[in-house]
Amino acid sequence: MTDIRLTNTRTRKKEPFVPLDPANVRMYLCGPTVYDRAHMGNARPVVVFDVLFRLLRHVYGTDHVTYVRNFTDVDDKINARAAATGRDIRDITEETIAWYHEDMDALGALRPTHEPRATDYIGAMITMIEGLVARGHAYVAEGHVLFDVRSYPDYGRLSGRSVDDMIAGARVEVAPFKRDPMDFVLWKPSDADLPGWDSPWGRGRPGWHIECSAMSHELLGAAFDIHAGGIDLQFPHHENEIAQSCCAHPGSGFARYWLHNEMLQVEGKKMSKSLGNFFTVRDLLDQGIPGEVIRFVYLQTHYRKPMDWTAEKAREAEKTLQKWHYICMTVRPSRSAPTEFLDALADDLNTPQALTLMRKYAKQGNAADLLACGHLVGLLEPSMGLWFDRNDHLKLGEDPRIFEITSVRERARAAGRFDLSDKLRKLLIESGVAVFDHKPTSRAFKEPDALLRYALSGANKAWEAGDKLAAEASVNLLRSAGFQISLDEDGPSAITGFDEVKFDKHYEEHMEKALLEAQRVEETLEPEADDT
Numbered sequence: 001m002t003d004i005r006l007t008n009t010r011t012r013k014k015e016p017f018v019p020l021d022p023a024n025v026r027m028y029l030c031g032p033t034v035y036d037r038a039h040m041g042n043a044r045p046v047v048v049f050d051v052l053f054r055l056l057r058h059v060y061g062t063d064h065v066t067y068v069r070n071f072t073d074v075d076d077k078i079n080a081r082a083a084a085t086g087r088d089i090r091d092i093t094e095e096t097i098a099w100y101h102e103d104m105d106a107l108g109a110l111r112p113t114h115e116p117r118a119t120d121y122i123g124a125m126i127t128m129i130e131g132l133v134a135r136g137h138a139y140v141a142e143g144h145v146l147f148d149v150r151s152y153p154d155y156g157r158l159s160g161r162s163v164d165d166m167i168a169g170a171r172v173e174v175a176p177f178k179r180d181p182m183d184f185v186l187w188k189p190s191d192a193d194l195p196g197w198d199s200p201w202g203r204g205r206p207g208w209h210i211e212c213s214a215m216s217h218e219l220l221g222a223a224f225d226i227h228a229g230g231i232d233l234q235f236p237h238h239e240n241e242i243a244q245s246c247c248a249h250p251g252s253g254f255a256r257y258w259l260h261n262e263m264l265q266v267e268g269k270k271m272s273k274s275l276g277n278f279f280t281v282r283d284l285l286d287q288g289i290p291g292e293v294i295r296f297v298y299l300q301t302h303y304r305k306p307m308d309w310t311a312e313k314a315r316e317a318e319k320t321l322q323k324w325h326y327i328c329m330t331v332r333p334s335r336s337a338p339t340e341f342l343d344a345l346a347d348d349l350n351t352p353q354a355l356t357l358m359r360k361y362a363k364q365g366n367a368a369d370l371l372a373c374g375h376l377v378g379l380l381e382p383s384m385g386l387w388f389d390r391n392d393h394l395k396l397g398e399d400p401r402i403f404e405i406t407s408v409r410e411r412a413r414a415a416g417r418f419d420l421s422d423k424l425r426k427l428l429i430e431s432g433v434a435v436f437d438h439k440p441t442s443r444a445f446k447e448p449d450a451l452l453r454y455a456l457s458g459a460n461k462a463w464e465a466g467d468k469l470a471a472e473a474s475v476n477l478l479r480s481a482g483f484q485i486s487l488d489e490d491g492p493s494a495i496t497g498f499d500e501v502k503f504d505k506h507y508e509e510h511m512e513k514a515l516l517e518a519q520r521v522e523e524t525l526e527p528e529a530d531d532t
């Protein structure tokens, strides 16, 4: 079994990971407060800890890992957004959760096992707060319930600071009813126009920190394995979670491994709206940067180092991924990723090293291992490659003249002039270009090799999606084009080797002839409608 080692913030050491129960490895990640699109910094822990989730599933078994990531759907920022826009709170939170799913799915992040919403766990929070009051760790003052930090001697241990140091360094909210400036809110009163629930302390709403303590307890138990989040949450959020949970469930120990990812910058600067370098994940997706490319850029930096998002890195990542998709188009992944690759991931999630190894496999033409590694870190998935298919002809290394001739041929077909389209088809084939007609468009490939890779990859995707008819149709087309293709229960695969297909040495001559003919055909066709 792969030995995982993780850097535990609590001990400041890289430690062997030993789960409490290997049959149910449990992990919690602090999720978003849902009032706006997730920005690039918010998405970093999602991608980083998705890799950890995938690694744990690989090592302990898919059904033996429970991953919880919450939605904070009661918060003063949400209330403020509702007041500013005049919209209903529920509308805002529902819409934001749907956006979040859309954007994180695009980054290839698996959905966690549970995604609890805070408002569904108010009862558990009230019970926990009652317990803290009963044990003398919390007190009621002016409709608020506050946690008494001086009642928990280990407060500050995670960040390695004493309460007095923290007071000196933090912006603490001073309130006359607090016994100590570091005491934090567990429950606060709500006016009639704010969301509120009945409680022993009157109508009110929970503080932010108690949400994670209550939800992790309900779904993972009093003690679990991993608690993760951005380094910005270490203090005060995670200190407060530990204080609440350890005082409510003495002796449980709460989470055993604390993992924190470093922050993200954009083009070397802190992301800020005033600098114009503030991006949500959606902004980048809308600019046409595929989610897979964004994920790749994240994985290039180790999670414990600050990362810099740059447009240049995205361009480089796109080029690399295009190459990898192309190499992997017609292969099946090897049964397991190579040991050296697993070892890199198991070594405190060394994703930069993992990508270096993938580059090596790509260079060696070792597509089966490349694909197996890709799947393990959420890259090169069939669904993610759709952006690659969308990038038509030229990206497959084709001749632009083929594209031109094919377009004219398509127009001839659309006009019902099959005599002309067949003439062009014949000329293309004479040049050694393989023509592949399928509804509603046709494609032509300079090298039969490219046709084979393209069509076979389509057939395999259809097979994997359970669409046997579509897969068989593609296989039949390939067979009619002269390729030997086998089809068994594992899906279609090529018998004709890629190196057996040769490219005509009179290509240039033939291509010029075909192009001239296409230009003549174009003149005989009706002019294209012009929108401009």
Ligand SMILES: [Zn+2]
Pocket: 029, 030, 031, 212, 237, 241
């Ligand atoms: Zn949390």
